[in-house]
Amino acid sequence: MRIQVDKERCVGAGMCALTAPDVFTQDDDGFSEVLPGRAETTGEPTLVKEAVRACPVGAVSVTQD
Amino acid sequence: MTQSTTRPTPRDDRAPHHRPCALPQDRGCPYHPPAAYAPLRDAGPLSRVTLFDGREIWVVTGHTLARELLTDPRLSSDRQRPDFPAPTERFSRVNQRRVALLGFDDPEHNAQRRMLIPSFSLKRIAALRPRIQETVDGLLDAMERHGSPAELVGAFALPVPSMVICALLGVPYADHDFFEERSRRLLRGPAVADVERARNELEAYLGELIDRKRTDPGDGLLDELIHRDAPGGPPDRDQLIAFAVILLVAGHETTANMISLGTFTLLNHPEQLAALRAGDTTTATAVEELLRFLSIADGMLRVATEDIEVAGSTVRAGDGVAFSTSLINRDGDAFTAPETLDWERSSRHHLAFGFGVHQCLGQNLARAELDIALRTLFERLPGLRLAAPAEEIPFKPGDTIQGMLELPVTW
Numbered sequence: 001m002r003i004q005v006d007k008e009r010c011v012g013a014g015m016c017a018l019t020a021p022d023v024f025t026q027d028d029d030g031f032s033e034v035l036p037g038r039a040e041t042t043g044e045p046t047l048v049k050e051a052v053r054a055c056p057v058g059a060v061s062v063t064q065d
Numbered sequence: 066m067t068q069s070t071t072r073p074t075p076r077d078d079r080a081p082h083h084r085p086c087a088l089p090q091d092r093g094c095p096y097h098p099p100a101a102y103a104p105l106r107d108a109g110p111l112s113r114v115t116l117f118d119g120r121e122i123w124v125v126t127g128h129t130l131a132r133e134l135l136t137d138p139r140l141s142s143d144r145q146r147p148d149f150p151a152p153t154e155r156f157s158r159v160n161q162r163r164v165a166l167l168g169f170d171d172p173e174h175n176a177q178r179r180m181l182i183p184s185f186s187l188k189r190i191a192a193l194r195p196r197i198q199e200t201v202d203g204l205l206d207a208m209e210r211h212g213s214p215a216e217l218v219g220a221f222a223l224p225v226p227s228m229v230i231c232a233l234l235g236v237p238y239a240d241h242d243f244f245e246e247r248s249r250r251l252l253r254g255p256a257v258a259d260v261e262r263a264r265n266e267l268e269a270y271l272g273e274l275i276d277r278k279r280t281d282p283g284d285g286l287l288d289e290l291i292h293r294d295a296p297g298g299p300p301d302r303d304q305l306i307a308f309a310v311i312l313l314v315a316g317h318e319t320t321a322n323m324i325s326l327g328t329f330t331l332l333n334h335p336e337q338l339a340a341l342r343a344g345d346t347t348t349a350t351a352v353e354e355l356l357r358f359l360s361i362a363d364g365m366l367r368v369a370t371e372d373i374e375v376a377g378s379t380v381r382a383g384d385g386v387a388f389s390t391s392l393i394n395r396d397g398d399a400f401t402a403p404e405t406l407d408w409e410r411s412s413r414h415h416l417a418f419g420f421g422v423h424q425c426l427g428q429n430l431a432r433a434e435l436d437i438a439l440r441t442l443f444e445r446l447p448g449l450r451l452a453a454p455a456e457e458i459p460f461k462p463g464d465t466i467q468g469m470l471e472l473p474v475t476w
Contacts, residue, residue: 011175011178011182011422011424011426012178012182012183012185012186012426013418013424013425013426013428014186014187014428014429017187018187018429019413026186026187026188028183028186028188029182029183029186030182030183030184030185030186030187030189031182050413053414054413054414056135056136056419056420056421056422056424057136057421057422057424058136
């Protein structure tokens with residue numbers, strides 16, 4: 001599974017970084033991104049699932065490789 | 066000779082085709098949705114309501130439907146659209162000038178927001194925390210020096226966010242009486258002329274401030290925007306003024322109301338307050354639940370630009386749609402026992418900050434301010450209590466952001 005943030009869609013609410021700070025962060029401009037080394041995952045951790053739900057614009061996704 | 070024949074016939078409330086529930090209405094208790102909204106909750110996620118001018122629009126009260134519709138690009142925030150619904154008389158007359166961010170759709174909205182996003186990142190807010198703490202400490206020092214009792218809105222709830230947003234924007238706090246008064250009239254009127262005059266005065270003041278900053282830069286967000294070295298260059302003067310107005314007004318009115326109403330609510334929930342003081346929960350968790358429970362910005366508005374088939378109904382192009390945040394955040398399908406203030410629940414999916422592309426840009430600043438303000442207030446003044454009977458303390462009418470008008474306290 002691969003965790004992704006669509007930066008074009010991101011509106012800088014910070015919900016993903018707030019919900020799952022071990023997986024998401026914000027770059028210097030305030031747009032969200034996946035922390036280095038955290039994009040690949042087996043299964044979908046609960047907090048990541050919550051972060052997907054929390055994003056107000058659907059910019060966070062978890063997809064099959 | 067009698068004049069009684071000129072009297073209007075009393076309206077028959079028992080008539081079968083009576084008008085739907087009026088929106089907005091005043092709350093009976095400042096932290097609960099108006100009791101008169103009960104039929105809306107029972108009617109499912111989408112109902113009809115009547116605005117002050119008699120117009121009927123839709124109201125969304127279900128959490129799932131609200132998430133769906135707040136991300137639907139067929140619902141517009143553009144207040145210049147002729148069909149855009151007006152919640153009050155004063156609002157209907159000031160539609161001609163659009164509020165930055167809130168009053169625009171993408172792509173214009175997105176272009177505006179992207180200029181401001183860097184200033185509200187989690188890192189930037191974290192860096193502001195010491196300054197927020199200093200502000201809160203200073204105000205509590207002053208309250209202690211002055212001694213009990215105190216009026217908490219004026220002494221604490223309003224100055225905390227007001228000082229913080231001034232520091233963030235680079236607006237001199239010395240002028241706070243001026244812009245707090247204009248902000249209050251901008252949001253509450255009461256007359257249309259009050260709103261228009263307040264806006265003109267605020268714009269003139271901020272325009273002069275921006276002009277001064279061009280030659281004498283400071284270190285706030287406005288200075289950053291003015292001297293911005295980015296593709297497309299800095300925003301023009303009118304754009305800068307529009308940003309300054311919305312950030313200044315949204316930045317202190319909303320958080321001030323959350324501090325005053327949050328404190329009032331905690332003092333009326335001794336068990337929950339005791340648990341918070343005992344450290345059974347973090348203030349950050351309590352703040353999230355208070356945001357859900359209080360839903361101070363109740364009644365976001367949109368207009369449909371196309372027909373939308375939803376929840377078994379058709380919202381037609383041109384129809385107005387309101388989102389009752391107070392009911393959405395008490396939807397039993399999204400929150401168990403929603404009427405209870407409960408630190409144990411997961412409340413982060415509340416829609417107190419909205420949802421979709423317009424979700425509050427300053428939400429993490431608000432979280433930091435509320436966390437620091439409420440935690441420090443109850444730590445420093447452990448004996449804090451109301452100085453008047455709860456039911457006698459005045460709060461704001463239903464047609465504006467909810468909060469306390471006054472909050473007499475003692476300790």
